[in-house]
Amino acid sequence: MIPPNPFPTAIVELACADPALAARAHEILLGLSGAPDPDSPGVVLGNTELRLRQGLVEEGDADAGHRVYFTVDDVAPMHRLLTRRGFPVVESPLGVIGETTPLGITAREAVGESAHAVDVTGMDHLVFNCDNRDRAVALFGGVFGLDFRLDQPIGDNARQLFFRAGDLIVEVVTAVTSTEPPTTAATSLWGVAWRSTDVEATHARLRSGGLDLSEIRTGRKKGTRIFTVRERALGTRTVIIGPV
Template sequence: MIEALDHLVIGGSAGVYETLLGRRASEGRLRTGNVGLAFTGGAPGLQSMVFATADLEKAATLLERRAVVATREGESLALKGHGVAIGLTARSSEAPSPLAAEEAACVSALDHVVVRTPNPERAIAFYAGRLGLDLRLDRSNEKWGARLLFFRCGDLVVEIAHDLKKGVSDAPDQLWGLSWRVPDVAKAQARLKAAGLDVSPPRDGRRPGSQVFSVKDKTEGVPTLVIGGIGRW
């Protein structure tokens, strides 16, 4: 049913993300190699994620059979996702936005989108059981204080994170942060630093062979990590 993450909706302006991604917006929208961004101009932060499907009508029928509440909104479906706004649309063939700097220093693709949940078993039931995403990892780590669930979606991951110290509750999930891929971490960090962003020095990532750095401002309120060194799959 779901083939990919089509785009994310972010509160704020496309201009901020032109700098972050190193790409030029068109009609207020941006696209990397695997995901698009649309901007509401309203309150900052991640607003929703919209998945892509090859056949919207068949997807609507399957969702109804799986007891997922889905409302038709023009050429897409709006789903009720335990606090996270989720959409489903027909897959597009939109090309990536043009680069505005050296390719090695610009964002190539989204690595993962992070959702925080107070109820990981509910998240598994929804994202795997009802939406049909491929659960690739379920791991608790006391050192990190978290239980992490990785769902493969095309060539990126929907990461569901649960704070172990807070315990389980029926509170809503939160669409939280983004991690972007770059060909060269050092060049990307230098480009953003030169553009006036507050970025951390590159450091070793949790994934063997990877390096990461954090972007601490000018992300429209979205916690942001930049990853390089290895591919996802």
């Protein structure tokens, strides 16, 4: 058991066609003693609180898809700041969320010890898609104030941006330019990467649990290995990453 993390950095709320099935898949994935309950508060794993809800991820429907809330000490002043920065928000059960963008803020509250007891210790990074590089920098760096660490090309008219929120990495894959006006699906959560202390042990555990996995491969980040968990029930693209 790793030491308790009293303040999660983010709440990741995954929209799932079948939350009960997603809960059982996450129970295996994260090594939980019990499945996350879709009808109760989420489970905390290190830097992240995971929640599941009924919903379908459909292009053009920001309200139905996955949502990410960054935790803050006081929601009210940050709410006002987001509004002054030109980011329209609406109230939600967890705090406030963007009207057309699945990013929001929630109160930073102390929690008990992390729910996991095995090799997966928290979220390594979240992966977002955005239709425009400058829009992504303005949103994640300017509006939400994340630490902008790296911008690199990854192909024709595409870039990979990295931000930090505490020890949580936010990766954004963007087009360099876009001639189209932004849509409700301009920014969306594309996938998640859970952090493991022992990739081989996690791979063996998940395979014995019946999950469909890729083979372990060398990660793009130096000194890491990674594998994909090919389970649609999880609700989003999922990988496990850890040190060599």
